[in-house]
Amino acid sequence: MSDADVDAEESDADADAHTDTDSDQRTRREPVVVVVEPETPGNVGTIARAMKNFGLSNLKLVDPPELAEDGEAYGFAGHAREDVLPNADEVTFDEVVANYHTVGTTAITGEDDRSHERFPFKTPAELRESLKSVDAPTAIVFGREGRGLNNEELSRLDEVCSIPADDDYPVLNLGQAATVLLYELRELTVDETQLPDTAVTRAPEDDVERFHEFFADFLEVTGQREHVREKNALLMRRLLGRAHPTEREVHSLLGTFRKANAKLEHADHLAAKYDEPVYPRE
Incomplete structure (x- = not known):
């Protein structure tokens, strides 16, 4: 047996002993x-x-x-x-x-x-x-x-x-x-728990920015004044910045605001077409 083989066996034995000791x-x-x-x-x-x-x-x-x-x-x-x-x-x-x-x-x-x-x-x-x-x-x-x-x-x-x-x-x-x-x-x-991977992976920044664009559109179609829209948009940016949302969470919010914006725009269109009062504005 070569010196290298002996060293390898001794190394394996040391590793096994270390594992046994840990156990x-x-x-x-x-x-x-x-x-x-x-x-x-x-x-x-x-x-x-x-x-x-x-x-x-x-x-x-x-x-x-x-x-x-x-x-x-x-x-x-x-x-x-x-x-x-x-x-x-x-x-x-x-x-x-x-x-x-x-x-x-x-x-x-x-x-x-x-x-x-x-x-x-x-x-x-x-x-x-x-x-x-x-x-x-x-x-x-x-x-x-x-x-x-x-x-x-x-x-x-x-x-x-x-x-x-x-x-x-x-x-x-x-x-x-x-x-x-x-x-x-x-x-x-206890070596492990029943919990899945608890590391939070923040959503890609382009998805987060898309959400902020949708939220800005939402603020506009709800008829808020410009200075109020700017304040609320900043509040949302700070809130989301602290929350570190996941990709799934951001996509869910995107879908919600997409539908909300579409319905609000449709309501505006119908109100204008039939000369109906629009929803209350500030």
Whole structure:
């Protein structure tokens, strides 16, 4: 085997190793979701559904209620009833603490640096950025519906996350909190979305200029005074300049104003022919 062949094989091996490393790292960064002593099966199903929405699959439950296949949990889970929910593991809180980098969730409490159980906390967006650099198995830990995680439990977890909300009612229910938080973490767990190409391609400038010509004709046939036409034409140019319309959007507008102008001109023609009053003018 030539030196070139050896170098090529080593290069391919390095590339494969790099790909494997990236894949392993991404797997490590996909958090598991832990729910401590959930009281309502429906909330477990809601969390499983949110996990399915945002690319997570590993659900762990501490002292869960019975999750009957014909019950609320499976009814609320959507397509997560097929995998996330039936594959959920029952674990202890001690096992979670021992095996994961843990993030506890809590409502905003107004506490400061004199209370370290719930302070400092990260928002979901801040947590997303923080977890990008965490190369360890991670668990997002949610508490009970009515009282959440207690201070003793929070003191055993590595980080705290809280969702900012209105002071008058800052407490989200368990399913809502999980959905908001997992949505914010989607960059770590979802490669692509169901959305098509979101890049906006602005319509060709000659099409845009044709639209402005049609709009100018429209202003004229509606009988506006010259200074008003000039002002409205400039307003439309500024509006369209900010909007960056697509080719399809401009073509739709062109068709609309073409028909409007033709009808207005025809109305003027008929009014003149039969000596009828024209539509009101300024």
